[in-house]
Every structure is written in structure tokens, then in C-alpha cells.
Amino acid sequence: MLPKRRSCGEGGRRGDPVISCDVTTPAILWFRRDLRLYDHAALLAAARRSESVLAVFVLDDNLLRPAGASRRDFLYGCLRELDERLGHRLLLRHGDPAEVLPELAERVGAGSVHVSADTNPYGSRRDERVRDALRERGVDWEVTGSPYAVTPGRITKADGNPYKVFTPFRRAWSEHGWPPPAETGVDTVDWMSPEGLDGVPVPDGEQAAAPDLPPPGETNALRRWDGFVESGLPEYDQQRDRPDIAGTSRMSAYLHLGCVHPRTMLRDLSQLDHHGAGSYRNELAFREFYADVLWNWPDSARYNFDTRFDRMPLDTGSEANTLFDIWCAGRTGFPIVDAGMRQLLQEGWMHNRVRMIVASFLVKDLHLPWWWGARHFMLHLVDGDLASNQHGWQWAAGSGTDAAPYFRIFNPTTQGERFDPSGEYVRRYVSELRDVGGKRVHQPWKFDGAQAPDYPAPVVDHSHERQEALARYGRIKNS
Template sequence: MVGCAAETSVPRPRGRRTGPVTSCGVTTAAILWFRRDLRLYDHAALLAAARRSESVLAVFVLDDNLLRPAGASRRDFLYGCLRELDERLGHRLLIRHGDPAEVLPELAGRVGAESVHVSADTNPYGSRRDGRVREALRERGVGWEVTGSPYAVTPGRITKADGTPYKVFTPFRRAWSEHGWPLPAETGVDTVEWMSPDGLDGVPLPDGERDAAPELPPPGETNALGRWHEFVESGLAEYNQRRDRPDIAGTSRMSAYLRWGCVHPRTMLRDLSLLDHHGAGSYRNELAFREFYADVLWNWPASARCNFDTRFDRMPLDTGSEANVLFDVWCAGRTGFPIVDAGMRQLLREGWMHNRVRMIVASFLVKDLHLPWWWGARHFMLHLVDGDLASNQHGWQWAAGSGTDAAPYFRVFNPTTQGEKFDPSGEYVRRYVSELRGVDGSRVHRPWKLDGAQAPDYPAPVVDHSHERQEALARYGRIKNS
């Protein structure tokens, strides 16, 4: 022992480093690259970094390949989450802009990082990008450490007995439940010593975007956990009975927080396991659906753009100028079907839409207007603050009948009766369709039966649902046995 004990006993200031500090030879530094894991609690990659390194640089890379298709609302929510994370880190989150395959190796060299730690990204682009980053780091002798993912069970880990992936939800859910997951990781801001980003050429986050939806949820981990605990205490027990009602606050509104990893589903599943009522079981089922769709996308990445059931490649679809006009009317919420228009206007106002209404408007697009499902999926991904590629694309394919566990082709939602069933008082429609706010009760769902003076500015229905239903069935009939 020659002086080492005395050196290591000296307290070191937390979080002020811009590179590795030696004590008796070598200490280690690492980078924690945040992506869809914008939190500090229950963060497996953070725990792994703490076990391997004495100081950690927190980094987020603004990647144009992900920002451009995200839309203003999702970008604005992301920036809010990053600001909250930076504040919790004592303003030690480094924001860089550029290609991660160039940014991360350069940073690793500057701070002497021996490894870069991440949560897995299993989306198609994320997998390709991570391959490039891993190779660029390897060329510099920097390790690539993947721990955990945005899911309780990382996509690709659950297979049937013969090793093939599941295509149907119910058996997947059983296997997922049997597989299980670890308890939440006990991590937080004090889990590691955070390096200072001073002198590392960070960039400021953009200000709020002009075109973002005006009513976004409050961002960040603190708000996510607060919202979750409030829902568990006051809304979860009745979730099974209330979740299909867009006129009442019956859902958790956790989807945006899950999308950006402000809370991990493992944390939520731990809380659900402590409860014994139907609401907890129903909510757990919805989390399983999220994991199922992520698993499908991992195993069939082309399903983000193409029909999972290739028979639907032969489905006759409307295109051309008239189809474009109808699509624009649908996007603007001017179809003349109140529940459809309310949903589309809610999307533009809040960057979110109730899940039951998502199914209704999707059915209307593909089965009443006969337009491609991917047109609607792209519009949703542009505007949804919770836009998640796996859930969005496969939810749309469910509605179109072309996906896994798809709705039977003959299931064509009647938008009028769906509105009357799930918005019985008309409150949801009146909330978003200003032209109908003076119409009382359920009459709001059939404005064509009103005196013209009661809703003079509301458009007439753009199609006859009964006729288009028969047309949809005829088109599906041409491919169902092919």
C-alpha cells in the first residue's frame, strides 16, 4: 500500500467532471445515451452504467431521422421531457444534434468513456442506427452495453415451443405472463456521479413549436408518476367499465409517458400486481397488447409499411383526386359524422385521441372511404404525442383487417351507433364539434335529422354509410378466400 488509501478517502465533488479522474492509476467513465427512457427511476441501463463506471455523462442526441416524421406535438412533448430530465440531473444533460454514429464516438473520445450504455431500441430504424453506432464505437475501442428496453419483456424473447414468434395475441399474452419480468430497478439521480457537460458543445433545446397541439399533457417523469399514482388510486378500479367511454375520464392517459419512457411498464406492472380487481386485470391486458405489437414489429419489421396479411395487397383501394379530397375532409374532422369529426378534432387540439374513437375513425377511413390504412397511420404518427410505430401501425392494420389478430373483415363500425353507444349523452361530440354544442342529448349523433337552423354550419355526411358498408364487404369478399 503506497498512498492509495489516502487518495481514495478524499471526497470527490459529484457531477463536476468533464472527463475521467484518476486515483491510483485508472478510474472509468461511461456515457448513458438516453432515448425512449427519459427517467431516472427503474432505469436498468443506468444501473448497469453505475456498476461499471465511476462517472457517467448523460447524453441525448437530436436525430433528424426521428424528429422529422414525429410532428410538432410529439417533438414539443419530447423537449419538455428533456427539460425536466435536465433539471432533475442538476442541468447535467448534454444535448447534441447530429448523427449518433458520429456524435457518440466523438464524445467518448473527449471524455475518455470506456463504454456507452443504452436501453434497447427494437424499432426498425433504431436497430439499424444502433448497429452503425456500435460499429463506430468498436473502431475506437469503446464498449456498447445494452440493458433493458422500453418493455417489460424485450421484443424477440418470447417464442412458441418451436422457436417461432407469435402471430396471435391471446397465446402471446399467456406466454408473456409466464415469462415474467424483474422488479423495478432502484435507481435515481444519486445512482452515479454525473459528469458536467461544460465544454462539450451542447446545443439548447428548441422552444415550444408553433404548430404543436395547444393542449399537450404535462411532460416528464415527475408528472408521469403523479398521473399514474392518481389513476391507480381513483380510476383503475372502474377502468374495465369506463375505458370505452370517450365522454368521461375513464382512461389513464399514460400513453405519451410510456412512449418516451418517462415511466417503465415494469413499474406499472409491479403496482398492478398488488391489486385484485377487474380494472387491474384489464389494464395489464392493455400493457400486454403494447408488448405484443412491439414483438410483431421486431419479428416482421416490414409490417410497419406493408400488409401483414399479404392477401390484402390485392384489396381494391380508392386513390386519385376524389380520394385525396375525402382524406383531407377526414383529417380536418368535416365528414358529417359527429363521432368521427370529434375524434379528428381532438387529435389536432390535444395530440391525442381516445382509443375507442381511434378504432371508429380508422374503420371509417378504410371501410367507408375505402382509403389505404397507411394514409391514416401516417396522419396519426404526424399528430399523436404518443405516436408509437408498433402500436400505431398494427392498430391500423387491425382496423383494416390486414394485421395480426385482425378484426374480421365483416366488422364495419357504424359511426352513428358507435357514437350513441359510447357517447350516450353526446358530451364528447359537443366538447370538440363547436357547430353542435347547442344540440341536446344523443340527438347530436344524427344532425341530419335536426332542423337546419340548429346546426347550420355543420357539414352533411360525405358518404352513405349503409351503401359504403356493402361496398366494403364486396371488396373484402374478393380477397377473403384468395
């Protein structure tokens, strides 16, 4: 439903921008990590500002280059779906947003550019440049909402400092609350035609044999979410750690690109009263916590949050590089680790429990830098989110907020036996072990090598490397 128009100079609800121009002046809605039409606060703000809106997405090489083929292909699919829903009125441009947006605003006579906040380090710097370039041309820059229920930076302790520990953050986050979903859709505004504005087509997929990416776009995101709420959520708290079964929602890629807003999901969760809903809400809170940490400490994307870990002895050199390549390829000789790394390469995704297992193996069995693994994940993950990825890796390394205790070192064999008890997950991704039945698959070194002649022997002795990791952590834990 089209929202009520407001006259210039008129305010709306508390926090709404004050309108300062004629509603007949066009506006631009710059889509970023908000590739949807429902529950879109910036779209609602644009509708209050103007009767005609130009939908724009800028293909920015600074974001595309490090994304990896899986994430780029999923992005392109989401853009196609959004363009179709807009009646092919989504304008794509390729270039520097600080040059593209001001030029477009001048060509269409736009009085304002509307966005959802981007709180990542690069996005914040880029948006400052775009805002300044627009203001030089007399074009307003309006930020409304973000990819989070509570925009990073808004929740602080009583003394005004940000939270470093998840549990009190989650409590404050819940108490802070969030508005209901914005009632927006394709009919909220009159979308301008991009004809004659030098748009480019959505790029084709880059991978000849594309991985099993989730079906892209808002429609598929909402369909998947509705199906999960009905059939998967009640058992989520019991099944989410099992990679051998479909116990998770697989919503992470949709959340990353904003095909669905967490506010929509939280509304649905609030109407349910079972452990699965509470557990899922907790995971959404973790996503918001890590985004808040990145906003307050942007260097935590690259450096140890706990600076004591700057003194942690790490392996480097040719042997370390070789072990890293073996880990990346899924050839470590530890089945659950190899299954996870091969799933990542094949599907652009990895089960969250397995992400923790392979991360622990890299930093505590191979003694390699966490940022090597984080960079590899960001290259291949379709849901690669800077805040969640980097801080998840720091959790595994012990150097982050709420980090795993230094003495918590996952045993990859017992982790596999516990969370993949039948061995189904390993057999699915490690072809050399597909003929090995039951949980025996987690200890292939115990049976005749003839059953799996092509599967490698373990690259390290876990018991020995565990003691080595404890010794290294012991050198810094009291420093």
C-alpha cells in the same frame, strides 16, 4: 442508493455484463426512449461499470422530422425536466448519433456507452452503426433493458417461431415474467458536467398555441400514474371505452418516451385484485405484443401483414385525396368521427375507442389505404408509437395480426350513441353542434338544418359503403 461497485472482470447477477475496464474510466449513458431516472436498467449497468457517467441525448433529425410538433414539444418538455433533475448535467447534441457518440467518447475518455434497446426498424439500424463506430475506437457498447417489460424477440413458441396471435402471446408473456424495478435514481452515479462539450440548449416549443399536452417528465408521469391507480383504475374496465368521461390513464405519451417503465406499472398492478387492474395489464400486454410483431416483421410498419390484402381494391386519385382531406379536418358529417379528428388536431391525442371508429371509417366507408391514416396519426399524436399505431391501423383494416374480422364494420352513428350516450364528447369538439342536446347530436341530418347550419352533410351513405366494403373484402377473404 449507489449499487456495490464491481472490480474489472467481475460478473454480477446472471445476465449482467462482465466488467473489463477500470471503474475510474468514464461511461456514457445515451438516453433515448427512457427519459427517467427510476427503474432504469441501463443506468444501473453504467453504475456497475463506472463511477462517473456522462448523460447524453442526441437530437436526431431522422426521428424529429416525422414526429410532428406535438410529439416534439412533449419530448422537449421531458428533456427539460430530466435536465433539471440531473442538476443541468444533461448534454444535448444535434446530429447523427454514429458521429456524435464516438466523438464524445473520445473527448471524455469513455470506455463504454450504455443504452436501453431500441427495437424499432430505424433504431436497430442506427444502433448497429453506432456500435460499429464505437468498437473501431475501442469503446464498449452495452445494451441493458428496453422500453418493455419483456424485450421484443425474447418470447417465442415452442418451435422457436414468434407469435402472430395475441392471446397465446399474452399467456407466454405472463409466464416469462420480468425482474422487479431497478432501484436507480439521480444519486446512482456521479454525473459528469457537460461543460465544454459543445452542447445545445433544449429547443423551444414549436407551436404558438400549444395543444393540451400532458405535463412532461418522469415526476408528472409517476404522479399521474399514482392518481389513476387510486381513483381511476378500479372502474377502468367499465369506463375505458367512454370518450365523454376521463376513464383512461392518459399514460401513453409517458410510456412512449419512457418517463415511466411498464415494469413499474406492472408491479403496482400485481398488488391489486380487481377487474380494472386486469384490464389495464391486458392493454400493456397488447403494447408489448405489437412491439414484438414489429421486431419480428419490421416491414409490417409499411406493408400488409396479411399479404392477401395486397389485392384489396382501394380508392385513389383526386376524389380519394379530397375525401382524405375531409377526414383529416373532421368534416365528414358523422359527428363521432369529426369529434375524434378534431380532438387529434387540437390536443395531439385521441381516445382509443374513437381511434378505432375513425380508422374503420377511413378504410371501410371511404375505402382508403390504412397507411394514409397511420401516417396522419403519427404526424399529430403526442403518443405516436410506431408499433402500436401501425398495427392498430392494420387491425382496423383487417390486414394485421388478430385483425378485426372483415365483416366487422363500425357504424359511426351507433358507435357514437353507444359510447357517447349523452353526446358530451361530440359537443366538446364539434362547435357547430354544441347547442344540440342529448344523443340527437349523433344524427344531425334528422333535425332542422337551422340548428347547425355550418355542419356538413354526411360525405357518404354508410349503409351503401358497408355493402361496398363487404364486397371488396369478399373478393380476397378466401384467396
